[in-house]
Amino acid sequence: MEQITRDQILAALGKLSLPGGGRSIVEAGLISDIVIANNRVMFAITADQANMSAMEPLRREAERIVAGLPGVEKAMVALTAERKQAPPKTANLKAGIPGLRHIVAVASGKGGVGKSTMAVNLALALKANGLRVAVLDADVYGPSLPKLLGIMGKPKAADMEGKLMQPMEAYGLKVMSMGFLVPEDTPMIWRGPMVMSALMQMLRDVTWGEIDIMIVDMPPGTGDAQLTLAQQTPLSGAVIVSTPQDLALLDARKGLNMFRKVSVPVLGIIENMSYFICTKCGERHEIFGHGGARAEAQRLGVPFLGEVPLDMEVRARSDAGEPIVATLPDGPHAAIFRNIAREVWAGIEAGTGRKTPRIVIED
Numbered sequence: 001m002e003q004i005t006r007d008q009i010l011a012a013l014g015k016l017s018l019p020g021g022g023r024s025i026v027e028a029g030l031i032s033d034i035v036i037a038n039n040r041v042m043f044a045i046t047a048d049q050a051n052m053s054a055m056e057p058l059r060r061e062a063e064r065i066v067a068g069l070p071g072v073e074k075a076m077v078a079l080t081a082e083r084k085q086a087p088p089k090t091a092n093l094k095a096g097i098p099g100l101r102h103i104v105a106v107a108s109g110k111g112g113v114g115k116s117t118m119a120v121n122l123a124l125a126l127k128a129n130g131l132r133v134a135v136l137d138a139d140v141y142g143p144s145l146p147k148l149l150g151i152m153g154k155p156k157a158a159d160m161e162g163k164l165m166q167p168m169e170a171y172g173l174k175v176m177s178m179g180f181l182v183p184e185d186t187p188m189i190w191r192g193p194m195v196m197s198a199l200m201q202m203l204r205d206v207t208w209g210e211i212d213i214m215i216v217d218m219p220p221g222t223g224d225a226q227l228t229l230a231q232q233t234p235l236s237g238a239v240i241v242s243t244p245q246d247l248a249l250l251d252a253r254k255g256l257n258m259f260r261k262v263s264v265p266v267l268g269i270i271e272n273m274s275y276f277i278c279t280k281c282g283e284r285h286e287i288f289g290h291g292g293a294r295a296e297a298q299r300l301g302v303p304f305l306g307e308v309p310l311d312m313e314v315r316a317r318s319d320a321g322e323p324i325v326a327t328l329p330d331g332p333h334a335a336i337f338r339n340i341a342r343e344v345w346a347g348i349e350a351g352t353g354r355k356t357p358r359i360v361i362e363d
């Protein structure tokens, strides 16, 4: 497929007039930077905050026009409010997505704490407990699910127009990630509205089917993009991943505060790299002391979901795309994750009071 250029896109959008006629959206300077990657085009249209709903047909029309250009496989267009703090319009999404009963975010106060590893193994443990589970990689800055789950290739179209995509599958999970759509080496500058728009498309335009719980691997940190995601996605709850140092340094608290700010219940904290099991002697080393995290969680008023050791086996299997809960289901780690999964699900049930399927516990 030939590569579309920014000028070709602007020329096509030049025909699109603002509501009420008059100037085009290009002349009015309402088009943000245009990102072109792998035959996918992303940009935002600036709108008056008070005028967002009136601009929605224009957004759809812009998306349709660009998607129809030669060399474009998909177009993603978001509306952004002029005032910076206002999130893009996602009213339909907030109401819930058909088929997805619960969406739970896995987040961290900072990067590198093992958030993605925890998200994948938590998803697999929920599945082992008898639930229908999907995982969504919202970590568009560094999508890691394809690697962690050993998935290659691209999602297939699910309809004739190519608007809907089928999710990928691995170890019985339904999976979607920006990593499937954008090649690893594509330099991309992601902005808040684009992250939200990409996530919306992955939530809305993927044939997920009936899912009891979807785990969303959030981008690390607690900046604007994360706040918008937390605010605009219909979340049943959030799980915070932290390391002992992270807890001590109060980075985890930022994550907690972010979800509290947008009234998403925090289901609890997972302490990762909690202790170290010596590969030679099998002895447990409490490098950072023991019990601190549990006490800290209590102090912060959130459930403590469990502790996962720093372990060579966890890392090696993650890096090989063979997550430990799926490939070593009888091992001690899988049991730890199944317990965490049980706590998470109990928290969701307590929070919603909805009828849920029976969970089969095998250990």
Ligand SMILES: Nc1ncnc2c1ncn2[C@@H]1O[C@H](COP(=O)(O)OP(=O)(O)OP(=O)(O)O)[C@@H](O)[C@H]1O
Binding pocket: 108, 110, 111, 112, 113, 114, 115, 116, 117, 118, 139, 142, 144, 220, 272, 273, 308, 309, 310, 311, 312, 314, 315, 316, 318, 319
């Ligand atoms: N409990 C653990 N024991 C050993 N290694 C671990 C453990 N948890 C995570 N790791 C390793 O730490 C590295 C970072 O983990 P991961 O990618 O899950 O972190 P992250 O917080 O999602 O990172 P990012 O900030 O890039 O999103 C990976 O190599 C992973 O295999």
